[in-house]
Amino acid sequence: MSDYTATRERVEHYFDRSATKVWDRLTSDAPVSRIRQTVREGRDRMRATMLSRLPADLGGCRVLDAGCGTGAMTEELARRGAEVVAVDISPQLIGIARARLPQTLAPRVTFAAGDMTDAAHGSFDFVMAMDSLIYYSAADIGAVLQRLGKRTRGGIVFTVAPKTPFLMAFFTLGKAFPRADRSPTMIPHAAETIAAHAKGKLRRIERVSRGFYISECLEYQP
Known part of the structure; x- marks a missing residue:
């Protein structure tokens, strides 16, 4: 089994059996703790940052939301x-996303549970992958x-996840303890390392840091 496949299966197991209710909330x-509120705010900022890279009018465009979550x-x-085309490894999260989508927008969206890289999903004008690659190695991200x-x-x-002192300490600490819940481990990366594996043009867009949410937006041109 490849590293990519093993990690993908671990992510699927975690989100379908352990984290669905957490991500739903x-x-x-719904009200959440102060820590989770910072994560919510950070994710909102990151989503807006990523969307700013696309045209305001996407009429006629086909877009893959790779790891669509809720x-x-x-x-x-x-x-x-x-x-x-909204794809997520977790059927449970796909169910939440489908239920939340306004009916007026439903004709524009195709949901699919499975591998975001599956060629059966077709070709696209743009791909968005928000926090869906954070558990993979640099080599696997480059291959994706x-x-x-x-x-x-x-x-x-x-x-x-950028290679900051805080996240590296968190990553190192996480490796020192057994993970009984099979939860995946977020892996910090330097953009230069990703670029070396991706063999394309990689551009830094923005780093978002809000409380416990730290993430870096990158843009890849094949």
Whole structure:
């Protein structure tokens, strides 16, 4: 089993069996703890940053929301007029995303549970991958970008956990303890390392740091 496949299966197990309720609440308007509120605010800022890289009018464009989660990015893309293919490894999260999507936007969205790199999803004008690659190695991220890049006419906008002292300490500490819940481990990366594996043009867009949410937006051109 490849590293990518093993990690993907671990992510699926975690989000379908351990974290569904947490993500359902975190991505809703329900009250959350102060720490989770910073994560919610950070994710909102990052989503806006990623969307700023795409045209305001996406009419006629086909966009992949790779790792759509509970569907916030999917809804925004559909509101801009895009035909959206919303893919997530977790069938449970796909169910939440489908239920939350306004019915007026439903004709523009196709939901699918499975591998975001599956060629069966077709070709795209743009790909958005928000926090869906943060558990993978640099080599796996590079391979994903290359696979998607072959079927993407425009850019691939995605996020990674940046290699900050805080996140590196968190990563190192996490490796020192057994993970009984099979939860995946976020892996910090330097953009230069990703670029070396992706073999394309990689551009830094913005780093968002809000409390416990730290993420870096990058843009890949095949």
